[in-house]
Amino acid sequence: MEKPDQDSLFVSELTLAQAKMRNYLAKLLANSSSTDDVLQECNKVLWVKRSDWDPQTIFLKWAYRVCFFQVKAYLRNQSREKLVFNGELLDILGKEEPDESASKERQEAMNKCLRKIDSKERNLLLERYQGEISVEKLANREGIQPNTLSQKLLRLRHQLLNCIQSNLKTI
Template sequence: MRELNVLWTQSHGAVLSYIRSIVVDFHRADDVLQETAATVAEKFDEYDRTLPFAPWALGIAKFKVLEYLRSSSRDRLVFSEEVAESIAGAFSELQIKASDTEIALEQCVSRVRGRPRKLLEMRYLRQTSVEDVAQATGMTSTAVRVALHRIRKSLLQCLQDQLPGLYGGNHLPRGRQ
């Protein structure tokens, strides 16, 4: 149950966005979301854990949206089933890319060691202000900002190296890291 809660929490925004992109009435969209959540919970044992969760949940949402479209077929403001399926495919693709980026970012961050790692953790995991990070590390605020900028730039380069397709092959010049 905990696994389902974590996965649903991570995917909830994408599922809701997909539903609301097609179901224009917010109340009906919330109804479709509730039906989707119930079906996801009922069918969670069937979920293949080797595949990303969000596209699976979006697939269920797509069927719930299609059911809604069929029941509302007389409403002039309803999308066709083909449009709904096309939008679902786009959302699934975006979620897969987001999952790939998260995995790549975790790998890139795991390579950061020493003081840069400490700065990242203080600033972004603990959400410590730059001034407090500076005080805790004995650095100036300006030095912390510069170091964080360099670390972020290095992480971006790492992401671009790991996922060139997502960045159109654009890489930062090696000499400017």
């Protein structure tokens, strides 16, 4: 996957995961007022390490691991100032896995939204991202400039993302 495409997918996944990451952090931090600060640090670390994420894996599982280690770092820093959870309790709380049903809901929402897109445009998306055909090859086949196709794919991805987010809000 090309870097701009992977960054766009990363931002989409990160955006969708924010509420669950915040809830996970709130649980680990016992609803501390520091939850939002730690979430912000997690977002920074995730952004810096975004190239380590494999889009074929569950984003939330990877994000939870980063959150877990950020909480450990935060608590280590706080322990110098006051009493906090011991590491053993944090290890027990940190074993939570992302809800698999949420992943299924996202997949169902994506399939529903894909069906709403014109068949020619849907086929372009599927060929590009499932078939992993380069933009250049696909553009040549379609008889358009690669830049034009890239812009079209970007608009389609945004349309798909907005539809998926809208569908997930109603669930």
